[in-house]
Amino acid sequence: MKTIGFIIQKEFKQIFRDKNMLKLIFILPIIQLLILSNAATFDVKNIDIIFVDNDQSKASRELEQSFKSSNYFNVRSSFFSEKLAVEEMQKGNTDVIINIPNHFDRDLQKEDKISIAVTINAIDAATAGIENVYINQILNTYNKNILAQSKYFTENKEIAQNILVIPSFWYNKNLNYKIFMVPGILVLLVTMLTLFLSSMNIVKEKELGTLEQINVTPIKKYQFIIGKLFPFWILGLVILTVGLIISKVIFDVPMLGNMALIYLFTSVYLLLILGIGLFISNHSDTQQQAMFIAWFIMVIFILMSGLFTPIESMPKWAQNSTLINPIRYFVEVMRMVMLKGSGFLDILPQFIIISSYAFVMNALAVWSYKKSN
Amino acid sequence: MEKEKIIAVQNLTKKFGDFTAVKNISFDVYKGEIFGFLGANGAGKTTAMKMLIGISNPTSGKATVAGFDVKEKAEMVKKNIGYMSQKFSLYDDLTIKENIQFFGGIYGLSRTEIKSKTESLVKELQLETIINSLVGSLPLGWKQKLSFSVALLHEPKIVFLDEPTGGVDPITRRQFWEMIYSQAYKGTTIFVTTHYMDEAEYCDRVSIMVDGKIEALDTPKNLKKHFKVDSMNEVFLKLARNVE
Numbered sequence: 001m002k003t004i005g006f007i008i009q010k011e012f013k014q015i016f017r018d019k020n021m022l023k024l025i026f027i028l029p030i031i032q033l034l035i036l037s038n039a040a041t042f043d044v045k046n047i048d049i050i051f052v053d054n055d056q057s058k059a060s061r062e063l064e065q066s067f068k069s070s071n072y073f074n075v076r077s078s079f080f081s082e083k084l085a086v087e088e089m090q091k092g093n094t095d096v097i098i099n100i101p102n103h104f105d106r107d108l109q110k111e112d113k114i115s116i117a118v119t120i121n122a123i124d125a126a127t128a129g130i131e132n133v134y135i136n137q138i139l140n141t142y143n144k145n146i147l148a149q150s151k152y153f154t155e156n157k158e159i160a161q162n163i164l165v166i167p168s169f170w171y172n173k174n175l176n177y178k179i180f181m182v183p184g185i186l187v188l189l190v191t192m193l194t195l196f197l198s199s200m201n202i203v204k205e206k207e208l209g210t211l212e213q214i215n216v217t218p219i220k221k222y223q224f225i226i227g228k229l230f231p232f233w234i235l236g237l238v239i240l241t242v243g244l245i246i247s248k249v250i251f252d253v254p255m256l257g258n259m260a261l262i263y264l265f266t267s268v269y270l271l272l273i274l275g276i277g278l279f280i281s282n283h284s285d286t287q288q289q290a291m292f293i294a295w296f297i298m299v300i301f302i303l304m305s306g307l308f309t310p311i312e313s314m315p316k317w318a319q320n321s322t323l324i325n326p327i328r329y330f331v332e333v334m335r336m337v338m339l340k341g342s343g344f345l346d347i348l349p350q351f352i353i354i355s356s357y358a359f360v361m362n363a364l365a366v367w368s369y370k371k372s373n
Numbered sequence: 374m375e376k377e378k379i380i381a382v383q384n385l386t387k388k389f390g391d392f393t394a395v396k397n398i399s400f401d402v403y404k405g406e407i408f409g410f411l412g413a414n415g416a417g418k419t420t421a422m423k424m425l426i427g428i429s430n431p432t433s434g435k436a437t438v439a440g441f442d443v444k445e446k447a448e449m450v451k452k453n454i455g456y457m458s459q460k461f462s463l464y465d466d467l468t469i470k471e472n473i474q475f476f477g478g479i480y481g482l483s484r485t486e487i488k489s490k491t492e493s494l495v496k497e498l499q500l501e502t503i504i505n506s507l508v509g510s511l512p513l514g515w516k517q518k519l520s521f522s523v524a525l526l527h528e529p530k531i532v533f534l535d536e537p538t539g540g541v542d543p544i545t546r547r548q549f550w551e552m553i554y555s556q557a558y559k560g561t562t563i564f565v566t567t568h569y570m571d572e573a574e575y576c577d578r579v580s581i582m583v584d585g586k587i588e589a590l591d592t593p594k595n596l597k598k599h600f601k602v603d604s605m606n607e608v609f610l611k612l613a614r615n616v617e
Contacts, residue, residue, distance in 0.1 A: 006478030209460030215428045216456040219479045372428045
C-alpha cells in the first residue's frame with residue numbers, strides 16, 4: 001500500500017509539472033464541448049434553393065413565397081434558364097432546384113394533377129432525405145391552400161376532415177439538439193483523454209528507459225499498475241466534473257437523474273478504459289505506436305457508438321458489433337440518467353456489462369504486463 | 374578461508390529465435406570483488422546481465438544471484454541487487470530529492486530511512502544547494518553519480534553497472550571509480566560492464582566476452598601475463614582478433 005502511494009505521488013507530480021498536460025485537462029474539454037455541441041447537429045438548416053420559374057404567374061410567386069417564409073430555406077434567386085440553375089448546382093452554390101413549368105397557374109385551376117420538378121443535391125444522402133421531407137411539407141401546405149380556394153373543395157367537404165397530428169416529444173420537449181449531443185460529447189471527452197493519456201504513459205517510461213529501472217526493483221506488478229493508473233482514474237473524474245459543470249452552466253442540459261449514479265458508472269467505466277490503455281501500452285514500444293493504436297480504436301468506437309448515427313439504422317452485423325463498444329453503453333447511460341432521470345435498476349444491464357468488461361480487460365492487461373521477457 | 378560465491382552461473386544461454394546471444398556461459402563472482410564484464414558491442418554483455426538481474430528469462434542454464442535462482446526467485450534477487458543501466462534512468466522531470474524519495478519508496482524504505490539517506494547522499498555528492506532542482510538540468514557526470522548512489526539506496530549486496538561511465542569526461546570517470554572503490558571496500562560486490570580498457574585494469578577480476586562466449590576470465594595481471602602483453606587493451610584486441 002505504501003509503495004503504491006509513492007508511485008501515485010510521483011505520477012501526480014509529473015502530471016502537474018507538465019504544463020501541456022494541464023491545458024489538455026482543462027482547456028480541451030471546454031473547447032471541445034463548446035465547438036462540437038454547437039456544430040455537430042443533425043438539424044438541416046440554411047438550405048439554398050433556386051427557382052426556375054417558367055410560369056411567372058401569381059401561383060408560382062405564391063409558391064416561391066411559401067419557401068421564402070420558411071426558416072429552413074434561403075431562396076437565392078430565380079432563374080429563367082434551367083441550364084444556368086444546373087450550372088449553379090454544379091458549382092455547389094445551391095442545394096435544391098425547383099423547376100416550375102409553363103402554364104403552372106393555368107393547369108392548377110383546370111387539372112387535378114400537375115407536376116413540378118425538384119432537383120436535390122444528394123451527395124449527402126441523409127441531408128437530401130431531410131430536405132426532401134421539408135420541401136414536401138411546404139408543397140403539401142401549399143396544396144391544401146389551393147384546395148381550400150378551389151370549388152372542387154367546396155363540393156367535397158369530407159376531404160377537409162384531415163387527421164390532425166399533435167406530437168408530444170418526451171425527454172426533450174423542444175427537440176433541442178444540444179441537449180441530445182452534450183452528454184454524448186462529454187462521454188467522448190472523458191474516454192479520449194483517459195485512453196490517450198494512460199496508453200502513452202507507460203510507453204513513455206519504456207522509451208526513456210525508466211521502466212527497466214522499475215522492473216529491476218522488487219515492486220509487485222499490481223502495485224505498479226494501480227499506482228500508474230490511479231492518477232488517470234482521478235483525472236477522468238475531474239474531466240467529467242468539468243464537463244458536467246459546462247453542460248449545466250452553458251447548455252442548461254437537464255440533469256433529471258441522480259448524479260451519483262453517473263459518477264458510479266463512470267468510475268467503473270474508467271477502469272475499463274484504463275485497462276484498454278494499459279493493454280495498448282504493453283503492446284507498443286513507442287509513444288507513436290501507442291497513439292496510433294489508440295486513435296484507431298477510438299475512431300471505430302466513436303463511429304459505432306450511436307452518438308452520430310443511430311445504432312437502430314445500422315445493418316444487423318454492425319449492430320451486433322456495437323455490443324463490444326464501451327462508448328455505446330456510456331452514451332446510453334448518460335442520456336438515460338441525465339435526460340430521462342433513469343434509476344440504478346434501469347441502467348443495471350449496462351452497469352453489469354461494463355463491470356465484467358472492465359474485469360476481463362484489466363485481467364488481460366495485467367497478465368500481458370511483464371516485468372521480464 | 375574459502376571465498377563466498379555471490380553469483381554462480383552455470384551454462385547460461387539466451388536465444389532470440391535463431392540467434393544465440395549468450396552461449397553457454399559459466400562463471401562465479403565472489404563477495405566484495407569488483408568484477409569487470411568486458412566485451413565488444415553486441416558480444417552479449419547486456420543480455421547476460423539482464424538475465425542476472427531478473428528481467429530476462431534464460432533459455433537454458435542456471436544462475437543464482439545473492440543465493441536466489443534468477444528464474445524461480447527473480448523478485449528475491451531484485452531485493453538484493455542494485456542496478457544502474459546504460460540509459461540514464463532517473464526521472465528528468467523530478468527533483469533530486471523526489472527521485473531519491475521515489476526509488477527509496479519503491480524499495481520499501483521507511484519515511485525516516487529515506488530522510489536520513491537523502492541527507493547523507495546529497496552531502497556526500499555535494500548536492501545540498503541544488504537538492505530541489507530538476508534532475509534533467511544536471512550535467513551528465515553528476516547524473517551518473519546520482520544514479521549510482523540511488524542504486525545503492527537500499528544497501529544491496531551486489532550492484533550491477535551497465536557501462537556507467539559512457540560519455541563522461543576523464544575526471545568524472547576517475548571520481549566515479551573512486552565511488553566504486555569505496556563501495557567495494559564496504560563489502561558490496563560490484564559487477565560492471567565497460568568499454569574502457571583502462572577501467573578494466575581497476576577490476577579485481579575481468580571476464581572478456583566474445584561472440585556470446587566468455588573467452589577469458591582472470592585478474593588483469595594474469596591475463597596480461599598469459600597473453601604476453603603490457604595492457605588490457607592488447608589482451609582485448611588479441612581475443613577479439615582471434616574470432617575474426
